[in-house]
Amino acid sequence: MSSVHSTHPETRSHILLVEDDPEISSMLEDVLSESGFVASSVGSATEMDGVLKRGGIDLVLLDIMLPGEDGLSICRRLRAGSQIPIIMVTARSEDIDRIVGLEIGADDYVSKPFNSRELVARIRALLRRAQGGHEGASAGVHPLAFAGWRIDPVSRQLRSPEDVQVALTSAEFDLLLAFCRTPGQVLSRERLLELTHGGAAGPIERSIDVHVSRIRQKIEPNPHDPIFIKTVRLGGYIFTPAVKEV
Incomplete structure (x- = not known):
């Protein structure tokens, strides 16, 4: 049974809950509404597709265990387009189940049972990052170039x-931007989480490895022998290309 709001103020972010448990959906809608969001809920992939087709959704809160198409399959399909x-x-x-979600393109995850304040903090942090408003964005707004690539904050x-x-x-973009703003520096996973999450609630450090792997697949000439983002044993990662403002 879906509960979809047809209108909402443009200044309020619209969160779509994909959750088949009516009690959890109702609870989450109340929590999100009290926190200043517009919340809608659907119980299946088919219902979700209809809502997303109409537009106006700013973030999807996606349960893994769903009837029919499960959350991992939905996430993979959404990320394709x-x-x-x-x-x-x-x-x-x-952890492996959470890592799989990140590997197929999820930006973050929460585990049941979860603290509602932590969930709201994660949603707000992700929305800020997706809109370019996390704290790291204050480091500069000029596009940066490296090895022929161009990234525009x-x-x-x-x-x-x-x-x-x-x-x-959003997570991949923020991580690559953090690397571009700190070329030649060895960055620990903890430091990378600070740079990309601005001190807000964030995923485990292991998720950095997943996002680095995905970025390598997209920018490295040979992802299995990376030349741009190098692993530093016991240290973290270092971004090797020269970076300049353009």
């Missing part, structure tokens, strides 16, 4: 040396 922010919700405790676009736009999730 959209960069809408996605937070996965899982009742599974194993204002339009939040990455363009290849062939001037083709390359799709990145």
Whole structure:
């Protein structure tokens, strides 16, 4: 049973809950509404597709365990054609299940049972990052170039040396931008989380490895032998190209 709001003020972010448990959906809608969001809920992938087709959704809160098409499949499908922010919700405790969600393009995740304040903090942090408003954005608004690539913090676009736009999730974009703003520096996973999340609630450090892997797949000539983002044993990562403002 879906509960979809037809109108909402433009200044309020619209969160779509994809959750088949009516009690959890109702609770989450109340929490999000009290926190200043517009909240809608659907119970299946089919219902979700109809809502997203109408537009106006700013973030998807996606449960993994759903009837029919599950959350991981939905996330993979959404990422194939959209960069809408996605937070996965899982009742599974194993890190591997969470990592799989990140590997297929989720921006963040929360585990059931979760603290409602933490969930709201994660949503707000992700929306800020998706809109270019996280704290790291104050470091500069000029486009940056490296090895023929161009990354623009204002339009939040990455363009290849062939001037083709390359799709990145919000988390991937923020991580690559952090690297571009700190070239030649060894950055620990903890430091990268600080740079990309501005001190707000964020995922485990292991998620940095997942996002780095996804970025390498998109920018490295050979992702298996990276030359741009190098791993520093026991240290983290270092971005090797020269970077300049353009």
